[in-house]
Amino acid sequence: MENSKGQWSSNFGFLMAAIGSAVGLGNIWGFPYKMGANGGGAFLLIYVILVVFVGFAVMLGELAIGRRTGKGAVGAYRALSRKLTWVGYMGVGSAFLILGFYSVLGGMVMRYMLGFLVNLFGGDGFGAEGFFGSWIANMPGMVGFYALFMLLNITIVMGGISGGIEKFSRIAMPALAVMLVTVIVYVACQPGAMEGYKFMFVPDFSVFDSLKSFFSVLKAAAGQMFFSLSLGMGAMITYGSYLSKSEDLNRNAIIIPVADTIVAIMAGMAVMPACSAFGMDYGQGPGLLFNTLQTVFMDGMGGFIGNLMGFLFYTLVFIAAITSSISLLEVNTAYIIDRKLEKGKKANRRSITAIMGAVIFIVGLPTALDGLGTNVAGGALINNPAITFGLPSVGATADWLDFYDMIAEGILMPLGSLAMSIIIGWVFGSRMIKEEATCSGHVYKGEKFYNICFRYIVPVIMVIVLYAQIQTFFG
Ligand code: PFF
Numbered sequence: 001m002e003n004s005k006g007q008w009s010s011n012f013g014f015l016m017a018a019i020g021s022a023v024g025l026g027n028i029w030g031f032p033y034k035m036g037a038n039g040g041g042a043f044l045l046i047y048v049i050l051v052v053f054v055g056f057a058v059m060l061g062e063l064a065i066g067r068r069t070g071k072g073a074v075g076a077y078r079a080l081s082r083k084l085t086w087v088g089y090m091g092v093g094s095a096f097l098i099l100g101f102y103s104v105l106g107g108m109v110m111r112y113m114l115g116f117l118v119n120l121f122g123g124d125g126f127g128a129e130g131f132f133g134s135w136i137a138n139m140p141g142m143v144g145f146y147a148l149f150m151l152l153n154i155t156i157v158m159g160g161i162s163g164g165i166e167k168f169s170r171i172a173m174p175a176l177a178v179m180l181v182t183v184i185v186y187v188a189c190q191p192g193a194m195e196g197y198k199f200m201f202v203p204d205f206s207v208f209d210s211l212k213s214f215f216s217v218l219k220a221a222a223g224q225m226f227f228s229l230s231l232g233m234g235a236m237i238t239y240g241s242y243l244s245k246s247e248d249l250n251r252n253a254i255i256i257p258v259a260d261t262i263v264a265i266m267a268g269m270a271v272m273p274a275c276s277a278f279g280m281d282y283g284q285g286p287g288l289l290f291n292t293l294q295t296v297f298m299d300g301m302g303g304f305i306g307n308l309m310g311f312l313f314y315t316l317v318f319i320a321a322i323t324s325s326i327s328l329l330e331v332n333t334a335y336i337i338d339r340k341l342e343k344g345k346k347a348n349r350r351s352i353t354a355i356m357g358a359v360i361f362i363v364g365l366p367t368a369l370d371g372l373g374t375n376v377a378g379g380a381l382i383n384n385p386a387i388t389f390g391l392p393s394v395g396a397t398a399d400w401l402d403f404y405d406m407i408a409e410g411i412l413m414p415l416g417s418l419a420m421s422i423i424i425g426w427v428f429g430s431r432m433i434k435e436e437a438t439c440s441g442h443v444y445k446g447e448k449f450y451n452i453c454f455r456y457i458v459p460v461i462m463v464i465v466l467y468a469q470i471q472t473f474f475g
Pocket of ligand 1 (some may be wrong): 027227234235236327
């Protein structure tokens, strides 16, 4: 493998890696909460419609661009046309920014996993009450576990495509499924679980009563869908570039979003009823994943079984997180490898991955050092962007995590995806997608449908997402 690029060894391996990228923290805490807060079953309906009309097309588009050019995001757009390189940079830029804070959260998940493991062996894995509050201000702890999580990412990505990412994902993803089903079944047996299902699924059709409420649900669902499907950040372009020409692109572009959506619903079926069964507020954000659920497992379920379920749960969240974060690291690694190869130089995957991981670690450090917005007053080492730069206090400046996320998920991601749909729908035509989808002798099913998606539906939805993100972060 002289050029250090590599290829998936099988379509199954590719699917496990790609579904692994899609299934992540976004599925496990973002989806259930947003669903409950935005009309339950009505949100689900809109979400599924969006997956069908936007998710499938963008997934196909990204995989096709990747496979056709055999390059990561920047190289791929540059190969299409030199004038389009900037679109690739938007994807790589947002993957770069997201990987840092995603890994801070991944490190926290590892700490919780370890805590429940210690409990299982009769120790005291969490110490005093209010562990979450004290942990986010524990700087050596936060940074240490962040570093550990990043090191694991580097180790896997250094192993290459089939020998690292695929090898890990094809074991980890089935394990995740087994653990998730175990937790779902146990939770379903608890009295009071029903309330949680109701919170999630009972459709509140009043969201269709006014244009305003419909738009607000549409915005929430569309933003969630892009993040959850790992779109707009070059991840699927990069993963697609390692896929053999003989595989069925069209079918893969449907399997990944369907699997991701099923896991998101399943995650909700574990998390929401677990909260309701033990009288906990569904809450949102980090509080739900770390504070609420720890209490559910330790105090609600309690005893050996509570610790066991807690350990299983945080282990599956860890798998979900790391199979996503390695795709973000790979986007960055592939960018440098492509650059070197284009210049006719040798590319050493191991050192490139290590350097990239280290740089991202440093850039992401503020998201750990402000204690998720705890600030110096609360015991953290630095202050949030609002205090540091004397900015107005809005969502995007409340902590460094949201600040980075605003640039990445709020601006770069929707702009990049809007550009991509216009490029495919209006500039290159869909000929390129068709050639890719049929080059292996497979039929390109739904060609007319996809053309309509690329030309009209995706651009409109992307404008809505962009508008919504800006509103969320600055509102
Ligand atoms: N899809 C992941 C999640 O739902 O948590 C996050 C993610 C991974 C987004 C990779 C983008 C990406 F390129």
